Amino acid sequence: MADPIDRSGLRPAFWTRPLGDLSTPEWEALCDGCGKCCLNKLEDDETGEVILTRVACRLFDDSTCRCSNYESRLSHVPECVVLTPESLPAAAYFMPETCAYRRLHEGRSLPHWHPLLTGDPDSPHKAGASLMDETVSETLIHEDDWENFLVEEPLGNA
Numbered sequence: 001m002a003d004p005i006d007r008s009g010l011r012p013a014f015w016t017r018p019l020g021d022l023s024t025p026e027w028e029a030l031c032d033g034c035g036k037c038c039l040n041k042l043e044d045d046e047t048g049e050v051i052l053t054r055v056a057c058r059l060f061d062d063s064t065c066r067c068s069n070y071e072s073r074l075s076h077v078p079e080c081v082v083l084t085p086e087s088l089p090a091a092a093y094f095m096p097e098t099c100a101y102r103r104l105h106e107g108r109s110l111p112h113w114h115p116l117l118t119g120d121p122d123s124p125h126k127a128g129a130s131l132m133d134e135t136v137s138e139t140l141i142h143e144d145d146w147e148n149f150l151v152e153e154p155l156g157n158a
Helices: 024-029 070-076 088-094 100-105 143-149
Strands: 039-043 050-056
Touching (some): 039 143
Antiparallel strands (some): 039 050
């Protein structure tokens, strides 16, 4: 599939710089396209552990692992988190373990299958790091039943 993220003209190895120093195109290029940030999550009240489910946001396109209305998503899903260098510290704990934003924030490297390293936008799917064609829309599952759709992280041997 064609890469919906324009990764051309970016500084070499820009992801090794402080996240706050990245340009908007560099920031967007950190997204690996796994789609796991669009999955609904459960949080254990006692431990604070965040667990992914296969229950996806109503705007999630399961066949591409992308938001079907990214530019206008907040008007349809007001609770969608807009990830920025400023919001990342508070949001990192509920981002997927393989997420480039979370990994870099925690001082870790990009996973070996990340498109910035492989040059292939399909590498997360090939590595098994996404849930392409494996989710169900939140419009079809009652929130009380989300626990029947848990996902073990990390996927893709990050």
